[in-house]
Amino acid sequence: MMYAPNPEMSVDFVRNGRITNNTLIIKRVKPSHSGTYECQISSANIYTYHVNLEVLNTRRYIEPSITLDGTLYPSPNQKLNLTCNSTGHDRSPDKIDWFHNGNLITENKPQWRNRAVIVNYVPEVPGVSLISQLTIDKVRTSDAGIYICRSMTPSEGITVKTTSVIVNVLNAEKDIKKREDGHTQDTSHKLSRQDTNKTVRLSSCFYLTLLGLLFQIVK
Known part of the structure; x- marks a missing residue:
């Protein structure tokens, strides 16, 4: 207070x-x-x-920028969250658009209906940024790809800034199969080493027996 x-x-x-x-x-x-x-x-x-x-008499120059981060490796049926933060020079951008593999994302498209939600807000401090959050529920393998965030800021003309990230949807079944294949290869390798050791022991016994017979003949 x-x-x-x-x-x-x-x-x-x-x-x-x-x-x-x-x-x-x-x-x-x-x-x-x-x-x-x-x-x-x-x-x-x-x-x-x-x-x-210390409050300056003149406005400090803010370099316009845009950043994008969030969930880059979701699993199927998980939730995907991406956050785009776009800062303007003297005011927040007017709007932020989202694209997936070059196609505009809208909540009413069949691909995104009842799954995608876009929320935009302007933080009171510092007041020159526009933050947009894209949330996709129950991720599918088809949701993988390039996500682009594009902001538009009014100035003397229109300032457009874009940034992108690549989202990879993990395939749990393939990951399990890779781990199982790796385990099988490791086991085979161990068995191969055991066979080699057994062969070495048999060879050693054979040479010892041969030397014993030669020694008996010479004697």
């Missing part, structure tokens, strides 16, 4: 298990907001942390 209410400021509170995140949000920040801010936690002891904030 804040010591005194301020219409320009608010605290965003998020609990994740035993971890809590408290974010101080300052709307329409200006140079007069510069200064030292104190975060204080009251428990058996009092812990404090100070942050020095």
Whole structure:
């Protein structure tokens, strides 16, 4: 909580298990907001942390960028999650489109109906990014391929940025067969070594017997 209410400021509170995140949000920040801010936690002891904030008179340049990550090796019937984060120069992009092997992904297409969900949102901080999450339920082998995230940002014209990832749907049956084949090969190898050792022992016995007979003849 804040010591005194301020219409320009608010605290965003998020609990994740035993971890809590408290974010101080300052709307329409200006140079007069510069200064030292104190975060204080009251428990058996009092812990404090100070942050020095300097608000520039001119807007800092932000290089537009786009990133894409998520589940790259799902198994059949699992859930596929991909997250695209696109940052604009002075504002968030207008839209983000998803493509699979060059085809636009829409939730109402037969291939994706009742399986694909696209959620877009703009984080309040820093406010120049657009995040899009693609979720595909009950993954099929046909869902493997190249996934492209494309963002469009208005500026003097239209700025388009794209990035892509390759998703491989694992085949559990093939993986099991490979492991079984590998186990069979290892066993055969062990048997081959055992046969070799047995042959060496028989050969040694034969030569010892021959030497004994020669020794009897000479004697």
